[in-house]
Amino acid sequence: MRLGATFYVRQSQPWLSRYFDVEKLEPTLAPGIQGVVRWGGRIPAKAASLVARARGLPVWYLEDGFLRSVGLGKSLALPISIAADDLGMPVDASGPSRLEQLIAASLTPQATALGADIRDALVRHKLSKYNNLPHREPKLGHTTGRRILLVDQVYGDVSVPLAGGSTRSFVRMLEDAVGSGAQCIVRTHPDVMAGFRKGYITETAARTPGVVLMADAVSVDSVLGGVDEVWAVSSQFGLDALLRGIPVRCYAAPFYAGWGLTDDRLSKTARAISKRRQARPSVEQLAAVAFGFYPSYRDTSTWEEIDFFQAVDRLVAERQQLDID
Secondary structure (H helix, E strand, C coil): CCEEECHHHHHHCHHHHHHHCCCCCEECCCCCCCEEEEECCCHHHHHHHHHHHHHCCCEEEEEECCCCECCCHHHCCCCCEEEEECCCCCCCCCCCCHHHHHHHCCCCHHHHHHHHHHHHHHHHCCCCCECCCCCCCCCCCCCCCCEEEEECCECCCCHHHHCCCCHHHHHHHHHHHHHCCCEEEEECCHHHHCCCCCECCHHHHHCCCCEEEECCCCCHHHHHCCCCEEEECCCCHHHHHHHCCCCEEECCCCCCCCCCCCEECCCHHHHHHCCCCCCCCCHHHHHHHHHHHCCEEECCCCCCEECHHHHHHHHHHHHHHHCCC
């Protein structure tokens, strides 16, 4: 199949064609293409959709998988998985996506069994989306009460408004946490920690009495091991917490919210866009979809197709080879 993509996608992600078993992606206006792939939700991606619609071509919405790599995309680490959604962006709660429909249809014994194995593998190997940081106990300070992790994100992250969130969502999250009497820990996105971007509430949190900024370069698993609850807007941290049995509160509608698994403190906008989520899957069923049924996995050294469990083996081996811990 011949597929079109924007100039930016073709130049910045030349490996992407490997996921579709084609030699290369072509311009969106090239004659004879049979579909268009778009990455993300910014203006060039929207333009690609408009071109496809005008030409009567199908569109696939691409994102990194939820188990991505040992390293950040900004550091040019190749993704071991991507998601190709034929209905909509998986982070966009304003409309249906294949991810959402798969979750709604996941209430089966087969999904439960697969999800249990997936959950066990992720937790046992301490994996998350990016796996470039060591497993070490973070410096969180002493507390005799409960400890809440507040997950900051990259400022301008398109997933925030797409999930029905805003800057106000982060501010409200911080205010609620400070007023709860718990020890509040603010964790920034890896891109912020690496100095690539700025966050939503890190600066405000630094001036707020009783709030601890957690900038330790340690893994997601290490951070989650030291907290009692996780509060998030649209970050995958919430999904990682659910897999580990940690209570999660959401201030927007990421794909894992609205199914009865999270404490949803949604804005009016987020409440309106999450009404489609009437099914009540278990964490195992959610995991089966998010890591099993939905993404595609490839070995980034050979580009052969692999499954989730083979991807886990490769990421674990890569961490060991790099001696991250």
